[in-house]
Amino acid sequence: MYQDFVDFVRATFDDPEGFIILHDPRFIGNERxxxxxxxDSNFVSSVGEYVTKFENAVAQYTGSxxxxxxxxxxxxxxxxxxxxxxxxxxxxxxxxxxxxATCNAVTYTGAHPVFxxxxxxxxxxxxxxxxxxxxxNARKDVDGYCYNVRTGRRFAAVVPMHTFGHPCLIEDxxxxxxRYNIALIEDAAESIGxxxxxxxxGLYGKLSALSFNGNKVVTTGGGGMILTQDEQLAKLAKHIxxxxxxxxxxxxxxxxxxxxxxxxxxxxxxxxxxIEQCDFFIEQKRKLxxxxxxxxxxxxxxxxTEPENCRSNYWLNAVILKDRTERDAFLxxxxxxxxxTRPIWVLNNRLDMYxxxxxxxxxxxxxxxxxxVNIPSTVIVPHYYENIKKGAYR
Ligand SMILES: *Cc1c(COP(=O)(O)O)cnc(C)c1O
Numbered sequence: 001m002y003q004d005f006v007d008f009v010r011a012t013f014d015d016p017e018g019f020i021i022l023h024d025p026r027f028i029g030n031e032r033x034x035x036x037x038x039x040d041s042n043f044v045s046s047v048g049e050y051v052t053k054f055e056n057a058v059a060q061y062t063g064s065x066x067x068x069x070x071x072x073x074x075x076x077x078x079x080x081x082x083x084x085x086x087x088x089x090x091x092x093x094x095x096x097x098x099x100x101a102t103c104n105a106v107t108y109t110g111a112h113p114v115f116x117x118x119x120x121x122x123x124x125x126x127x128x129x130x131x132x133x134x135x136x137n138a139r140k141d142v143d144g145y146c147y148n149v150r151t152g153r154r155f156a157a158v159v160p161m162h163t164f165g166h167p168c169l170i171e172d173x174x175x176x177x178x179r180y181n182i183a184l185i186e187d188a189a190e191s192i193g194x195x196x197x198x199x200x201x202g203l204y205g206k207l208s209a210l211s212f213n214g215n216k217v218v219t220t221g222g223g224g225m226i227l228t229q230d231e232q233l234a235k236l237a238k239h240i241x242x243x244x245x246x247x248x249x250x251x252x253x254x255x256x257x258x259x260x261x262x263x264x265x266x267x268x269x270x271x272x273x274x275i276e277q278c279d280f281f282i283e284q285k286r287k288l289x290x291x292x293x294x295x296x297x298x299x300x301x302x303x304x305t306e307p308e309n310c311r312s313n314y315w316l317n318a319v320i321l322k323d324r325t326e327r328d329a330f331l332x333x334x335x336x337x338x339x340x341t342r343p344i345w346v347l348n349n350r351l352d353m354y355x356x357x358x359x360x361x362x363x364x365x366x367x368x369x370x371x372x373v374n375i376p377s378t379v380i381v382p383h384y385y386e387n388i389k390k391g392a393y394r
Contacts, residue, residue, distance in 0.1 A: 001300065002333040008295050009339045009376055012288070021340045022316060023215045024378040026281070028393050031273030038269035046242070048265025054272045055225070058210070061275055062192070062200040064227040066234030069263035070241055073189040073211025076224030077105035079241055079261065080207035081157060083233050084183035086111050090156040091148055091358075093133070093182070095125045096347040096365045098161045101211075102187050103348045111156060114148070115349045115359040122307045123318075123344075123368060124168020125160035127176055133360040134180055146180045150358065157183040162191035162201045164374070165217070165315035166306055170196050170204045185209075188227070192217050193282045193313040202227045207237075212271055217285070217315050218278050220271035223263050282313050284379045289314045292375070301330075304372070316374040318344075324370040331373060344372035 013020050038050050051069050059067040070076035086092060088110030094102055096115040106113045117129040138146040138155060146155045158177050160168050170186065177184040188194075188202035189211035195201065202208035212223035226237045244258035263271075289305075296303035302320040306312035321327040327343060334341040347369050349359050387393065 002330060003337075004299075005295075005375075006334060006337045006339050012291055013376060013378070013380065014382065017338070019338045019340065020376045021378070022342060022374055022376055025214055025219045025274075026379045026381050026384060027270075027273070028381055028384075028387075029273045029277045031270050032394055034269035034273045035266060038265050041265075043265045046262035046264050048268070050265045050268040050272055051263055054220075054263070054268035054275065057272055057275045058225050059227075061278060062202060062210075062227060064200070064203055065229045066227070066231065066237075068226040068228075068234055068237040068241060069268060070209075070224040070226060070261045071263055072222045073209055073213060073216075073224035074101040074105055075241075075259065075261040076209035076211070076226045077101065077159075077185070077187060077189070078108045079226055079237055079259070080185045080205075080209050081105055081109050081111070081159075082240070083228075083236055084157050084185055084206050086156040086183075090154045091151065092157045092159055093130070093155060094159040094187075095161055096349045096359070096362055097123055097163060097344065097368060098187065098348060099189070099345060100348065100351070101189065102159060102161055103351075103354055105209075106159070107353070112153070113348070113354060113357050114155075115347075115354075115357060115362060115365075117360055117362045117364050118163070118368065119169065120364045120367065122166055122168045123163035123304075123372070124166065124170075125158070125173060126364065127169050127172035129360055129364075130158065130173060131176055134176070137358075138180060140181070144181055146182055148358075155180070155182050157185050159185045159187055161187035161189070162194055164304075164318055165191045165194045165313040166304075167191065167194050167196035167201050167310040167312065169307075170201065174204045189213075189224070190216065190315045191313060193278050193311075195311040197309050198311075203229065206230070207233060212267075212274075217281055217313050218271065218274045220263065220267040220274070223267050223271055281379045284381075285314045285377065288377065288380060289317060292317055315377065317377045318372050318374050320368075320371045321373060322371070327371055327373055334375075340376060342374045344368055344374070 186208035241261035244256035
């Protein structure tokens with residue numbers, strides 16, 4: 001049965017021999033032209049017109065009022081948390097199902113992650129579990145903020161993540177955050193182009209972070225973006241990602257211990273060429289998803305599909321196996337036969353650094369951890385490598 005899958009993937013990606021990886025970038029638009037142009041301008045660092053152009057393009061694509069570029073998604077998330085007012089020795093509620101960057105960004109602020117369960121059908125933070133956790137653990141103080149009855153520390157933010165590009169129940173989460181007066185920050189690193197009720201993920205939070213790492217749908221090599229609908233926060237984001245330098249013709253005045261987090265012009269040039277093709281990428285990815293759906297229809301595995309009211313970018317396609325034994329057998333067979341597959345992340349609350357963190361009931365996360373496997377999801381461009389050799393995209 002697993003052999004059928006390997007054959008299907010090889011046929012679909014038209015690669016009879018090579019190792020087929022999970023997600024490769026495709027550079028088939030203006031990327032080369034823009035990068036050469038950026039080089040010719042001599043602005044290769046973080047000052048240059050491509051950074052602003054890329055920010056504007058991402059703002060327009062997502063429908064965000066403001067977009068501020070950063071060197072990667074982790075640093076973008078770090079800035080989101082700082083600007084939301086997260087401070088040392090406070091707490092940030094997040095999901096255990098995520099790439100390590102989510103927890104790391106929380107830790108950079110000096111705050112502590114607290115883990116609340118996900119939903120099985122979104123793989124993102126569960127509003128029901130969040131509500132139950134807050135009911136049991138939060139107390140509103142006279143200052144209007146919520147504190148953890150167990151630790152006395154303030155719940156400074158909630159950070160849901162749109163897993164593999166599938167939107168979580170973000171509207172319900174936003175409503176709960178508002179009621180408990182806790183800042184909502186979306187880790188939208190994986191979900192460019194993914195919509196919840198027609199609105200782009202990342203537009204529900206006070207601030208949110210996108211990632212343009214090499215394995216994401218749109219890449220700048222390494223890069224990220226802070227989205228916000230608040231002009232003041234956007235200005236601050238730009239300020240503290242650029243060493244908080246006070247503008248002056250020659251004076252070096254800085255008014256905050258800030259960060260050197262701004263994206264370079266070269267990376268932004270690549271990003272502009274990429275974002276122009278985002279709709280095409282997602283169209284192709286969704287076609288691939290349809291093929292997977294048809295393939296898995298009569299198989300003993302569940303293919304994961306977008307939640308209701310959502311359009312997912314299907315960044316990484318996923319299947320749900322019967323149990324951990326099946327999962328491991330599938331992982332072993334496919335990787336042995338040149339098709340890369342990968343289990344969902346080890347739950348972050350199990351990692352050494354986060355073992356001591358408070359957790360709610362994590363039964364859904366644990367269920368998913370035993371069963372979810374990602375399968376190859378690269379945008380299909382026929383004859384890509386042959387075309388590159390011929391210089392077709394120059
Ligand atoms: C990719 C990713 C990030 C950011 O990663 P960078 O490599 O720093 O761009 C953050 N959170 C999640 C869930 C991610 O998948």
